[in-house]
Amino acid sequence: MLAGLEPATWFPRRLAASIVVVSALLDPIEADAQDRRLRDASTNDRVQLDRTHREEGEAILALADAAMAGKAVPSDFGIEWQNDFIKAQHGTFVPFTLSVDASKLNRPSALVYVRATPRGRQERGRAEPDTFPVDAIFPVEFGQPSAGPSRISRGFSVPSGEYDVFVVMRERVDPETPRPAPKAAVVRRLLSVPDFWSGELTTSSVIVADRLTTLVEDVAPDQLAERPYAIGRLEVTPAADRTFRRDEELVVVFLVYHPMVTAERQFDVKVEYHFFRKAEQNGDTREPAESEVTHPPGRPGERYFNHTDPQRFNPALMGVAFNPSSGEPVLAGQIVPLAGFEIGEYRLDVQILDLLSGKSISRDVFFRVGS
Helix, strand or coil: CCCCCCHHHCCHHHHHHHHHHHHHHCCHHHHHHHHHHHHHHHHHHHHHHHHHHHHHHHHHHHHHHHHHCCCCCCECCCEEEEECCEECCCCEEEEEEEEECHHHCCCCEEEEEEEEEECCCCCCCCCCHHHCCEEEEEEEECCCCCCCCEEEEEEEEECCEEEEEEEEEEECCCCCCCCCCCCEEEEEEEEEECCCCCCCCEECCCEEEEEEEECCCCCCHHHCCCCCCEECCEEEEECCCCEECCCCEEEEEEEEECCCCCCCCCCCEEEEEEEEEECCHHHCCCCCCCCCCCCCCCCCCEEEEEECCCEEECHHHHCCCCCHHHCCCEEEEEEEECCCCCCEEEEEEEEEEECCCCCEEEEEEEEEECC
16 A cells, blocks of 8 residues: 555544544443444445545556557646656666646645656556556645645656656545546656666766755665655755746756776866857857857857856865775766856756766756846
8 A cells, every 4th residue: 555545544533532432421332332333434434445545546557558558648737747867776767857737636635657668668458567667656745835836756767778658647536525526647758768887988967956955864765766866965956947047046967977997096087067158049140259268169050158167076186085986976067157147048068078088978958048
């Protein structure tokens, strides 16, 4: 049975109080009979609740089966999906966030089901759970309505490859008030999950964050599914979108994997951050001015805008105890105030250079600066 769904959470305090009060007013024989009736009522309530939970589970799985088979599925409210990729102990960890307008729901609680299956697989009917790489269901509570969408973060691990991911959200059913019919929505996403185990220089997703929180201790492994953006002693709150005001900051964070490490445990990684702006905005078609900083070439329709100071990661700066050859990643990132940015569309070009091997890779972050 799912955590938070036990029948005892619905009834016991009311029934226990009733038993105490009624028994005090009746003689022993009448009290025993009343106790039996209450126990029978409690049993019936539990049976009804178990039946409701089973029917809820069957209904949400049926929606996923229908979506997987290409059938029409309900869309009573919108669900937005965003995800990242991080190296896991086995395969790739996929932290994701669902955004939903809870004001569109009739009830403040729902069940969420997540299924991942190799891309292109079409089935009719429910398969055995172990045939799906991801097959998870969990309850969510939305609490008091607030401005903006409610956000739910979870995560799962899968081997690298191509996947179809199906997300079903369905309102909970209260046996005492089963009407109106529960609203539901289904989302399908295609994921290309990268391989972080090739031994080649690479990075996690560049995560765009609303904020970073330093933790007192590491999050326990059994809590990572519910706190998927905890990276060591750092917890990342992903940004809801890529549009920022000029009085905000652009916060990016990512992990660098597999830099070259010598037998003497020497390594040297340099990370550069270069900003480009779409040149066609506001009629700006001028050629970019010469820059004293060597930077990667822009793309068509872009002008070089600015850069931040590069970062270096080596034993002298990280400490001799830090050892990337053991699998420990390099944590990199920037917090950039946007007050000096003009309104417009931007691309952050992150350059990762392994100075010992001579290898380099780049990552793009697209964002917009508004008023």
